Amino acid sequence: MRIIVCLKQVPDTNEVRINQETGTLIRDGVPSIMNPDDKNALEAALRFKDEFGAELIALSMGPPQAKDVLKEAMAMGADEGVLISDRAFGGSDTWATATIIAAAIEKIGNYDVVFCGRQAIDGDTAQVGPEIAEFLNIPQVTYVKNVKYEDDKLEVVRYTEYGEYVFEVASPVLLTAIKELNVPRYPTIKGINEAYGDKGEEKIRVFCIGDLVVDSTQIGLKGSPTNVYRSFVPVKNKVSVIIDGNGSKDKANTLIMKLSELNLI
Ligand SMILES: Cc1cc2nc3c(=O)[nH]c(=O)nc-3n(C[C@H](O)[C@H](O)[C@H](O)COP(=O)(O)OP(=O)(O)OC[C@H]3O[C@@H](n4cnc5c(N)ncnc54)[C@H](O)[C@@H]3O)c2cc1C
Numbered sequence: 688m689r690i691i692v693c694l695k696q697v698p699d700t701n702e703v704r705i706n707q708e709t710g711t712l713i714r715d716g717v718p719s720i721m722n723p724d725d726k727n728a729l730e731a732a733l734r735f736k737d738e739f740g741a742e743l744i745a746l747s748m749g750p751p752q753a754k755d756v757l758k759e760a761m762a763m764g765a766d767e768g769v770l771i772s773d774r775a776f777g778g779s780d781t782w783a784t785a786t787i788i789a790a791a792i793e794k795i796g797n798y799d800v801v802f803c804g805r806q807a808i809d810g811d812t813a814q815v816g817p818e819i820a821e822f823l824n825i826p827q828v829t830y831v832k833n834v835k836y837e838d839d840k841l842e843v844v845r846y847t848e849y850g851e852y853v854f855e856v857a858s859p860v861l862l863t864a865i866k867e868l869n870v871p872r873y874p875t876i877k878g879i880n881e882a883y884g885d886k887g888e889e890k891i892r893v894f895c896i897g898d899l900v901v902d903s904t905q906i907g908l909k910g911s912p913t914n915v916y917r918s919f920v921p922v923k924n925k926v927s928v929i930i931d932g933n934g935s936k937d938k939a940n941t942l943i944m945k946l947s948e949l950n951l952i
Contacts, residue, residue: 688741688836688858690732691792692802693819694760695722696753697809705918712809712918721756724804728864730871731834732802733764739836742766744795748776748788757891761882762874768891769795775896778908781810785818787906790899792823799858800841805830805865813863820861827861828854832868 698717706713721729735741745760747753748771757768771791779787792801801823803816813829820827832851833844845852846865874882881887896903904910930945932938946952 688735688739688799689744689797690735690741690800690802691744691746691795691798692725692729692732692760692765693788693804693816694725694729694745694747694756695804695807696720696747696749696756697722697807705920707919719752719755721759722804722807724806724864724866725756726804726871727866727868728802728804728862729760729763729765730869731831731862731864732800733872734869735800735836736764736766741799744769744798746771746788746791746795748772748784748791754891758882758887759874761887761890762878763872764875764878766890769894770891771894771899773895775903775907778911779906780911780913781812781814781818782913783906783911785815785822786910787899787901788815789819789822790901791894792819794894794899799860801825801859801861803861803863805863816861816863823859823861825859825861826856827863828856829863831862831864834862834868 696719698712698714699720700717704713729745732741732743736743743765744767745757745765746769747756751770751772753772754768754770757770761768769791771787776783776787792798801819803819805816806813807815817827817829828843828845830846831843832846835842841856841858841860843854843856843862845854846867928945930938930941932941943952
């Protein structure tokens with residue numbers, strides 16, 4: 688079994704700051720981490736490696752420093768890393784990102800499972816996984832809460848607010864992980880030594896535009912069909928009101944009065 692896990696390097700914060708002039712994210716001074724849902728995807732893949740000896744390739748698209756998430760993945764147990772990096776890919780929206788990642792997965796080839804996180808904490812669209820599956824023309828199951836491999840079949844539990852669905856899926860398949868899937872392991876000391884040393888560096892391949900079969904009109908800023916009109920952090924203007932009164936009945940009456948004044952009831 689060969690598993691490709693897509694890992695995005697994201698800023699370690701939910702407090703996104705935006706440059707008001709350019710509308711882009713301010714990344715300076717914000718440390719980067721592996722996107723949390725992607726760590727759950729990686730852990731699920733590592734368990735397949737532990738149980739069935741699956742081969743595990745960690746893949747990330749981003750600037751050269753995105754190698755860090757690949758090294759972290761190798762320290763946790765991934766066999767090798769692929770970094771997709773080229774200036775031509777800059778400014779890609781989700782369509783273009785998925786186009787490029789799908790082309791890299793085609794180049795790697797012979798995969799059984801592509802694992803993604805459900806959602807990245809910076810872009811937050813949850814579009815890239817499903818788009819990759821569409822471009823690869825393979826089935827997909829999103830919001831994966833549990834996955835088992837038995838008798839050459841994958842049994843996948845999909846979690847939704849309405850209930851859980853159990854699917855039996857054939858490979859190749861793309862799955863997107865949610866945090867309920869598992870608790871990711873820590874890297875081992877041996878893994879850290881290997882991944883962050885020369886050995887780790889040798890195990891990372893870098894794909895640039897010339898390595899991939901992609902339509903240049905579908906990638907980068909020009910190939911991105913979405914236009915960001917404006918980015919901003921919403922102003923928090925909530926005011927708290929404490930309702931006083933003699934006992935709960937009195938307080939409830941005051942609350943009803945206030946809500947009806949605001950036409951809320
Ligand atoms: C309209 C628009 C314009 C944008 N313009 C720019 C821009 O100019 N410059 C810029 O830097 N960004 C830009 N972005 C952000 C960039 O497109 C997204 O970061 C990227 O497409 C991933 O989308 P997401 O963060 O919503 O990921 P999601 O769809 O939420 O991610 C789901 C999963 O897909 C996988 N995944 C996502 N991205 C990667 C990756 N890079 N490598 C490996 N796996 C990945 C991960 O497993 C992740 O958990 C733009 C986004 C939009 C919507």
